[in-house]
Amino acid sequence: MTLPSWTDEKYGTMKRAALWLVSVVGEGNVFTKEDIKDAFPGVSQADRRVRDLRDYGWRIDTHREDLSLGQHEQRFVAQGTPVWEPGRATKSGTAITQTQRRDVLAKDGHLCRSCGIAPGEVYAGTFETAQLDIARRMVKQPGGGAKVELLAECNRCRVGGRGHSIDLEEFMSAVARLGSLQQSMLAGWVAQDKREFGAVERLWAEYRTLPEESRAKVQEFLAPRNS
Structure with a gap:
Protein backbone atom coordinates (compact mmCIF):
# COMPACT_ATOMS: atom_id res chain seq x y z
CA MET A 1 0.00 0.00 0.00
CA THR A 2 1.39 3.40 -1.00
CA LEU A 3 1.97 5.79 1.89
CA PRO A 4 0.40 9.24 1.75
CA SER A 5 2.83 12.12 1.31
CA TRP A 6 4.16 13.52 4.57
CA THR A 7 3.98 17.00 3.03
CA ASP A 8 0.19 16.80 2.64
CA GLU A 9 -1.06 19.33 5.21
CA LYS A 10 -4.56 17.84 5.40
CA TYR A 11 -3.19 15.15 7.73
CA GLY A 12 -2.15 17.48 10.54
CA THR A 13 1.27 17.76 12.15
CA MET A 14 1.37 14.53 14.17
CA LYS A 15 0.28 12.34 11.27
CA ARG A 16 2.66 14.15 8.92
CA ALA A 17 5.46 13.66 11.46
CA ALA A 18 4.71 9.93 11.53
CA LEU A 19 4.86 9.77 7.74
CA TRP A 20 8.08 11.81 7.77
CA LEU A 21 9.71 9.35 10.17
CA VAL A 22 8.73 6.40 8.01
CA SER A 23 9.44 7.97 4.61
CA VAL A 24 12.44 10.19 5.31
CA VAL A 25 14.19 9.17 8.54
CA GLY A 26 13.65 5.41 8.43
CA GLU A 27 13.64 2.92 11.30
CA GLY A 28 16.94 2.71 13.16
CA ASN A 29 18.15 6.12 12.08
CA VAL A 30 18.90 9.25 14.09
CA PHE A 31 17.33 12.69 13.78
CA THR A 32 17.48 15.96 15.74
CA LYS A 33 15.12 18.80 16.68
CA GLU A 34 16.80 20.84 13.96
CA ASP A 35 15.83 18.16 11.43
CA ILE A 36 12.22 18.47 12.61
CA LYS A 37 12.31 22.26 12.29
CA ASP A 38 13.73 21.99 8.79
CA ALA A 39 11.04 19.47 7.80
CA PHE A 40 8.19 21.51 9.29
CA PRO A 41 9.22 25.17 8.97
CA GLY A 42 6.91 27.57 10.76
CA VAL A 43 4.96 24.75 12.46
CA SER A 44 4.63 25.37 16.17
CA GLN A 45 5.68 22.53 18.53
CA ALA A 46 6.36 20.05 15.74
CA ASP A 47 8.85 18.27 18.04
CA ARG A 48 6.07 17.78 20.60
CA ARG A 49 3.88 16.15 17.96
CA VAL A 50 6.74 13.71 17.31
CA ARG A 51 6.86 12.90 21.03
CA ASP A 52 3.08 12.39 21.01
CA LEU A 53 3.59 9.39 18.73
CA ARG A 54 4.95 7.43 21.72
CA ASP A 55 1.36 7.29 23.02
CA TYR A 56 0.47 5.34 19.89
CA GLY A 57 3.12 2.65 20.30
CA TRP A 58 5.92 4.38 18.37
CA ARG A 59 9.36 3.82 19.85
CA ILE A 60 11.49 6.94 19.63
CA ASP A 61 14.54 6.83 21.90
CA THR A 62 16.47 9.74 23.39
CA HIS A 63 19.82 9.70 25.23
CA ARG A 64 17.89 8.53 28.31
CA GLU A 65 17.06 5.22 26.64
CA ASP A 66 20.07 4.95 24.31
CA LEU A 67 23.34 6.10 25.85
CA SER A 68 25.00 6.25 22.43
CA LEU A 69 22.80 9.21 21.45
CA GLY A 70 23.81 12.82 21.97
CA GLN A 71 21.82 15.24 24.12
CA HIS A 72 19.86 16.57 21.14
CA GLU A 73 19.58 13.35 19.13
CA GLN A 74 16.69 10.90 18.88
CA ARG A 75 16.46 7.51 17.21
CA PHE A 76 13.39 6.26 15.35
CA VAL A 77 13.44 2.65 16.57
CA ALA A 78 10.08 1.20 15.55
CA GLN A 79 6.79 2.25 14.00
CA GLY A 80 3.60 1.96 16.03
CA THR A 81 0.01 2.50 14.97
CA PRO A 82 -0.24 4.00 11.45
CA VAL A 83 -2.03 7.09 12.77
CA TRP A 84 -2.59 8.50 9.28
CA GLU A 85 -5.09 5.73 8.52
CA PRO A 86 -8.76 6.52 9.32
CA GLY A 87 -9.82 5.24 12.73
CA ARG A 88 -6.32 4.09 13.68
CA ALA A 89 -5.28 6.98 15.94
CA THR A 90 -5.98 5.05 19.14
CA LYS A 91 -3.51 5.49 21.94
CA SER A 92 -1.71 2.33 23.15
CA GLY A 93 -0.95 3.87 26.52
CA THR A 94 -1.55 6.92 28.68
CA ALA A 95 1.02 9.64 29.11
CA ILE A 96 2.44 9.98 32.61
CA THR A 97 1.33 13.24 34.21
CA GLU A 196 23.51 -3.25 53.01
CA PHE A 197 25.66 -5.53 50.85
CA GLY A 198 28.72 -7.14 52.36
CA ALA A 199 32.24 -6.89 50.95
CA VAL A 200 32.09 -10.36 49.36
CA GLU A 201 28.80 -9.57 47.61
CA ARG A 202 30.12 -6.27 46.27
CA LEU A 203 33.24 -8.01 44.97
CA TRP A 204 31.14 -10.72 43.33
CA ALA A 205 29.00 -8.10 41.58
CA GLU A 206 32.12 -6.32 40.34
CA TYR A 207 33.72 -9.62 39.25
CA ARG A 208 30.65 -10.30 37.08
CA THR A 209 31.40 -7.12 35.11
CA LEU A 210 35.00 -8.10 34.28
CA PRO A 211 36.06 -9.19 30.76
CA GLU A 212 36.90 -12.87 30.29
CA GLU A 213 40.67 -12.32 30.44
CA SER A 214 40.43 -10.53 33.77
CA ARG A 215 37.99 -13.12 35.15
CA ALA A 216 40.52 -15.83 34.32
CA LYS A 217 43.19 -13.99 36.33
CA VAL A 218 40.88 -13.75 39.33
CA GLN A 219 40.05 -17.46 39.02
CA GLU A 220 43.77 -18.28 38.92
CA PHE A 221 44.38 -16.11 42.00
CA LEU A 222 41.60 -17.82 43.98
CA ALA A 223 42.29 -21.40 42.87
CA PRO A 224 44.86 -22.25 45.62
CA ARG A 225 42.45 -20.86 48.26
CA ASN A 226 39.65 -23.12 47.05
CA SER A 227 41.64 -26.37 46.98
Whole structure:
Protein backbone atom coordinates (compact mmCIF):
# COMPACT_ATOMS: atom_id res chain seq x y z
CA MET A 1 0.00 0.00 0.00
CA THR A 2 1.39 3.40 -1.00
CA LEU A 3 1.97 5.79 1.89
CA PRO A 4 0.40 9.24 1.75
CA SER A 5 2.83 12.12 1.31
CA TRP A 6 4.16 13.52 4.57
CA THR A 7 3.98 17.00 3.03
CA ASP A 8 0.19 16.80 2.64
CA GLU A 9 -1.06 19.33 5.21
CA LYS A 10 -4.56 17.84 5.40
CA TYR A 11 -3.19 15.15 7.73
CA GLY A 12 -2.15 17.48 10.54
CA THR A 13 1.27 17.76 12.15
CA MET A 14 1.37 14.53 14.17
CA LYS A 15 0.28 12.34 11.27
CA ARG A 16 2.66 14.15 8.92
CA ALA A 17 5.46 13.66 11.46
CA ALA A 18 4.71 9.93 11.53
CA LEU A 19 4.86 9.77 7.74
CA TRP A 20 8.08 11.81 7.77
CA LEU A 21 9.71 9.35 10.17
CA VAL A 22 8.73 6.40 8.01
CA SER A 23 9.44 7.97 4.61
CA VAL A 24 12.44 10.19 5.31
CA VAL A 25 14.19 9.17 8.54
CA GLY A 26 13.65 5.41 8.43
CA GLU A 27 13.64 2.92 11.30
CA GLY A 28 16.94 2.71 13.16
CA ASN A 29 18.15 6.12 12.08
CA VAL A 30 18.90 9.25 14.09
CA PHE A 31 17.33 12.69 13.78
CA THR A 32 17.48 15.96 15.74
CA LYS A 33 15.12 18.80 16.68
CA GLU A 34 16.80 20.84 13.96
CA ASP A 35 15.83 18.16 11.43
CA ILE A 36 12.22 18.47 12.61
CA LYS A 37 12.31 22.26 12.29
CA ASP A 38 13.73 21.99 8.79
CA ALA A 39 11.04 19.47 7.80
CA PHE A 40 8.19 21.51 9.29
CA PRO A 41 9.22 25.17 8.97
CA GLY A 42 6.91 27.57 10.76
CA VAL A 43 4.96 24.75 12.46
CA SER A 44 4.63 25.37 16.17
CA GLN A 45 5.68 22.53 18.53
CA ALA A 46 6.36 20.05 15.74
CA ASP A 47 8.85 18.27 18.04
CA ARG A 48 6.07 17.78 20.60
CA ARG A 49 3.88 16.15 17.96
CA VAL A 50 6.74 13.71 17.31
CA ARG A 51 6.86 12.90 21.03
CA ASP A 52 3.08 12.39 21.01
CA LEU A 53 3.59 9.39 18.73
CA ARG A 54 4.95 7.43 21.72
CA ASP A 55 1.36 7.29 23.02
CA TYR A 56 0.47 5.34 19.89
CA GLY A 57 3.12 2.65 20.30
CA TRP A 58 5.92 4.38 18.37
CA ARG A 59 9.36 3.82 19.85
CA ILE A 60 11.49 6.94 19.63
CA ASP A 61 14.54 6.83 21.90
CA THR A 62 16.47 9.74 23.39
CA HIS A 63 19.82 9.70 25.23
CA ARG A 64 17.89 8.53 28.31
CA GLU A 65 17.06 5.22 26.64
CA ASP A 66 20.07 4.95 24.31
CA LEU A 67 23.34 6.10 25.85
CA SER A 68 25.00 6.25 22.43
CA LEU A 69 22.80 9.21 21.45
CA GLY A 70 23.81 12.82 21.97
CA GLN A 71 21.82 15.24 24.12
CA HIS A 72 19.86 16.57 21.14
CA GLU A 73 19.58 13.35 19.13
CA GLN A 74 16.69 10.90 18.88
CA ARG A 75 16.46 7.51 17.21
CA PHE A 76 13.39 6.26 15.35
CA VAL A 77 13.44 2.65 16.57
CA ALA A 78 10.08 1.20 15.55
CA GLN A 79 6.79 2.25 14.00
CA GLY A 80 3.60 1.96 16.03
CA THR A 81 0.01 2.50 14.97
CA PRO A 82 -0.24 4.00 11.45
CA VAL A 83 -2.03 7.09 12.77
CA TRP A 84 -2.59 8.50 9.28
CA GLU A 85 -5.09 5.73 8.52
CA PRO A 86 -8.76 6.52 9.32
CA GLY A 87 -9.82 5.24 12.73
CA ARG A 88 -6.32 4.09 13.68
CA ALA A 89 -5.28 6.98 15.94
CA THR A 90 -5.98 5.05 19.14
CA LYS A 91 -3.51 5.49 21.94
CA SER A 92 -1.71 2.33 23.15
CA GLY A 93 -0.95 3.87 26.52
CA THR A 94 -1.55 6.92 28.68
CA ALA A 95 1.02 9.64 29.11
CA ILE A 96 2.44 9.98 32.61
CA THR A 97 1.33 13.24 34.21
CA GLN A 98 3.58 15.47 36.30
CA THR A 99 1.47 14.62 39.36
CA GLN A 100 1.98 10.90 38.77
CA ARG A 101 5.68 11.48 38.25
CA ARG A 102 6.02 13.34 41.56
CA ASP A 103 4.01 10.67 43.40
CA VAL A 104 6.05 7.76 42.00
CA LEU A 105 9.37 9.45 42.76
CA ALA A 106 8.24 10.20 46.32
CA LYS A 107 6.98 6.65 46.95
CA ASP A 108 10.22 5.22 45.54
CA GLY A 109 12.32 7.45 47.79
CA HIS A 110 13.77 9.38 44.82
CA LEU A 111 16.02 6.39 44.13
CA CYS A 112 16.33 4.02 41.18
CA ARG A 113 14.41 0.89 42.14
CA SER A 114 16.79 -1.28 40.12
CA CYS A 115 20.22 -0.13 41.32
CA GLY A 116 19.50 2.28 44.18
CA ILE A 117 21.33 5.27 42.73
CA ALA A 118 20.06 8.80 43.48
CA PRO A 119 19.62 11.57 40.89
CA GLY A 120 22.85 13.49 40.36
CA GLU A 121 24.94 10.69 41.89
CA VAL A 122 27.94 9.62 39.81
CA TYR A 123 28.05 6.05 38.49
CA ALA A 124 31.03 4.16 39.90
CA GLY A 125 34.13 4.41 37.72
CA THR A 126 32.66 7.10 35.46
CA PHE A 127 32.00 10.82 35.28
CA GLU A 128 28.38 10.19 34.30
CA THR A 129 25.64 11.34 36.66
CA ALA A 130 22.35 9.51 37.09
CA GLN A 131 19.01 10.89 36.00
CA LEU A 132 15.75 9.44 37.27
CA ASP A 133 12.71 8.92 35.11
CA ILE A 134 9.48 6.96 35.33
CA ALA A 135 9.45 3.47 33.79
CA ARG A 136 6.55 1.18 33.10
CA ARG A 137 6.73 -2.41 34.34
CA MET A 138 4.32 -5.16 33.29
CA VAL A 139 3.27 -7.11 36.39
CA LYS A 140 1.40 -10.41 36.13
CA GLN A 141 -1.12 -10.38 38.95
CA PRO A 142 -1.92 -13.26 41.34
CA GLY A 143 -4.99 -15.07 40.07
CA GLY A 144 -4.43 -14.02 36.46
CA GLY A 145 -4.34 -10.86 34.43
CA ALA A 146 -1.61 -8.27 34.18
CA LYS A 147 -1.28 -4.54 34.53
CA VAL A 148 1.33 -1.88 33.92
CA GLU A 149 2.73 -0.33 37.10
CA LEU A 150 5.06 2.65 37.42
CA LEU A 151 8.43 2.87 39.14
CA ALA A 152 11.46 5.14 39.27
CA GLU A 153 14.52 4.03 37.29
CA CYS A 154 17.76 5.70 36.30
CA ASN A 155 18.76 6.29 32.70
CA ARG A 156 21.04 3.22 32.67
CA CYS A 157 18.57 0.77 34.17
CA ARG A 158 15.74 1.92 31.92
CA VAL A 159 17.79 0.83 28.91
CA GLY A 160 18.53 -2.62 30.33
CA GLY A 161 15.09 -3.11 31.82
CA ARG A 162 12.96 -2.32 28.80
CA GLY A 163 10.52 -5.14 28.16
CA HIS A 164 11.12 -6.67 31.60
CA SER A 165 8.07 -8.07 33.39
CA ILE A 166 7.52 -9.86 36.67
CA ASP A 167 5.13 -12.60 37.73
CA LEU A 168 3.98 -11.52 41.19
CA GLU A 169 2.38 -14.87 42.05
CA GLU A 170 5.58 -16.70 41.11
CA PHE A 171 7.55 -14.23 43.25
CA MET A 172 5.26 -14.83 46.25
CA SER A 173 5.60 -18.60 45.80
CA ALA A 174 9.38 -18.30 45.84
CA VAL A 175 9.18 -16.29 49.06
CA ALA A 176 6.92 -18.97 50.59
CA ARG A 177 9.54 -21.63 49.83
CA LEU A 178 12.18 -19.82 51.90
CA GLY A 179 12.98 -21.04 55.38
CA SER A 180 11.68 -19.06 58.35
CA LEU A 181 15.08 -17.42 59.00
CA GLN A 182 15.40 -16.33 55.36
CA GLN A 183 11.82 -15.03 55.33
CA SER A 184 12.51 -13.04 58.50
CA MET A 185 15.67 -11.59 56.93
CA LEU A 186 13.78 -10.66 53.76
CA ALA A 187 10.96 -9.10 55.81
CA GLY A 188 13.49 -6.87 57.53
CA TRP A 189 14.94 -5.68 54.23
CA VAL A 190 11.43 -5.06 52.88
CA ALA A 191 10.39 -3.12 56.00
CA GLN A 192 13.44 -0.86 55.75
CA ASP A 193 13.36 -0.84 51.94
CA LYS A 194 17.11 -1.12 52.21
CA ARG A 195 19.83 -3.72 52.34
CA GLU A 196 23.51 -3.25 53.01
CA PHE A 197 25.66 -5.53 50.85
CA GLY A 198 28.72 -7.14 52.36
CA ALA A 199 32.24 -6.89 50.95
CA VAL A 200 32.09 -10.36 49.36
CA GLU A 201 28.80 -9.57 47.61
CA ARG A 202 30.12 -6.27 46.27
CA LEU A 203 33.24 -8.01 44.97
CA TRP A 204 31.14 -10.72 43.33
CA ALA A 205 29.00 -8.10 41.58
CA GLU A 206 32.12 -6.32 40.34
CA TYR A 207 33.72 -9.62 39.25
CA ARG A 208 30.65 -10.30 37.08
CA THR A 209 31.40 -7.12 35.11
CA LEU A 210 35.00 -8.10 34.28
CA PRO A 211 36.06 -9.19 30.76
CA GLU A 212 36.90 -12.87 30.29
CA GLU A 213 40.67 -12.32 30.44
CA SER A 214 40.43 -10.53 33.77
CA ARG A 215 37.99 -13.12 35.15
CA ALA A 216 40.52 -15.83 34.32
CA LYS A 217 43.19 -13.99 36.33
CA VAL A 218 40.88 -13.75 39.33
CA GLN A 219 40.05 -17.46 39.02
CA GLU A 220 43.77 -18.28 38.92
CA PHE A 221 44.38 -16.11 42.00
CA LEU A 222 41.60 -17.82 43.98
CA ALA A 223 42.29 -21.40 42.87
CA PRO A 224 44.86 -22.25 45.62
CA ARG A 225 42.45 -20.86 48.26
CA ASN A 226 39.65 -23.12 47.05
CA SER A 227 41.64 -26.37 46.98
